[in-house]
Amino acid sequence: MTQDLYDIRDPRFLDCVVIYAGMEEIASGCRWTEGPVWFADQDLLLFSDIPNDRIMRWVPGQGTSVFRQASNFANGHTRDRQGRLISCEHGSRRVTRTEADGSTTVLADSFGGKRLNSPNDVIVKSDGSIWFTDPTYGILSDYEGYRAEPEQAARNVFRLDSTSGALASVVDDFTQPNGLCFSPDEKRLYIAESGSSHDENVPSVIRVFDVAGDRLTGGDVFCTIDNGLPDGIRCDMNGNLWSSAEDGVHVFSPDGHCLGKIHVPQRVSNLTFGGPRRNRLFITATTSVYLLYVAATGAQRP
Template sequence: MGERIRDYEIFDERFRYYLLGNCDLELVHDGMKWCEGPVYFSDGDYFVWSDIPNNRMMRWVDGLGVSVFRSPSNNSNGNTRDRQGRLISCEHLSRRVTRTEIDGSITVLVDNYEGKRLNSPNDVVVKSDGTIWFTDPPYGIMSDYEGKRSPSETGKNYVFRYDPKEEKLTVVADDFQMPNGLAFSPDEKYLYISDTGATHDKNGAHHIRRFQVKDGNELSGNTVFVEVNPGISDGFRVDIDGNVWSSAADGVHCYSPGGELLGKILVPDVVANLTFGGKKRNQLFIMGTHAVYSVYVGVAGAQYP
């Protein structure tokens, strides 16, 4: 057990520098079925997230509150932005990755691999070279709750890299039980990917793995970075110091670049995902199962969306 201070639990003295003494966890919005896929729009000072079973995306604007951003959303899950500021979304129901253009139109980027439909794209990140990296577990085809129950056509749970310039989709990892959240280190030398196999296997994986990014487009050096307890690392983000802020059953866990647990932000809801936002990128928006929370911290998120 660490030292409990209000909404925080400290396991390493370094975590104190990431806490702001007058900032506590705040409820942003509740009454949803399952919050996921947060993405912050710095140019508009608002953030968007997915409410997967309700088949909609929501938007929060500081001072104006919450409204529906898109409905239906094809049971969207993970979201991010590319380097041109366009929204990239993973859709469970349609089993595809899409891009929302500046004029609001939607472009289908990828929906199959070698002629076989994707499972249900889950989470996504865009590298500085414009390539799109995403995970493809079968959560959206295992039942009708967050997609549509269907058989897997690929027969595998891949991690993909998509190059929109060449319109080329390649497998970068194929040995995950349930590949889920992913994020690059600030210098993009490493890619972190979580495996949430424990959701459907009591002895399954509940860890984050770290890969070296080779030549900008391949992965090597697979190692287990951390095992997350309690719960799983569904989604996570990296800050400018290289720390990994991960979802867990009891809140948000902060891990150093070396994999040490620095501390926790305790949340009264199982956390699925999070993102950095705000004008200085130092406001964490936390996706609880049924509610969204926020808290300011003493470090900014990495520059990528």
């Protein structure tokens, strides 16, 4: 029932959602869904089923099929400015680009002469630079990758220059950095701290940084997730931040105030906006993917 779907904390939440819209399960039968990315020009959604080592494809009116298997335990995805798929691979501990002919180009697999941990989530800035997080989830066990000892001294957030190929650490003080997204004007970068997954003393927060070219400053706590932890995050065109959580999707105003929640039947890992008008919210949640029409418009252009 739609009245059980929404938890309204602030009247502004009503400008974000279609209060009478219901949620639809569009894919199921996975083990842990992640990394949704919308391809507007092809009218399809790609998402990861990490433990099953595959990337799935969902097409409106056609349903779900396998896009790639094996996927090197791919997790997060995005598109670059040329429309190519950018992927974080746990198994190979690298970030790759899928070319138009289907071949794969390795963009980053090491830093300082040592292997990356397990790239997790990735975004592309309007200047073409690629930003990604590198926690250790893919090497903690053989469930979402291959068990290994980390070679990096920190769990970094990286910036990859698309022209020179230079890789630089822009943040190194997270326990486990996870989802990340830019504000609509790209003046702010939000990064989720998901370290409470293995250490209850780590706060379940999203931090915000000021962006100045290829550098970040600040890093204050933007908001706290009060049920579970933040994983994937996205902004809408009004600057509101949409975050995954244990009980669904939490929506925060640009000043960090919780406007409301969208309750989801399963633990949410990630989300993205899509559809012709970027007003469809695709939610990856444990074994399924859900679709919900919203009043907001996604800031990230697919």
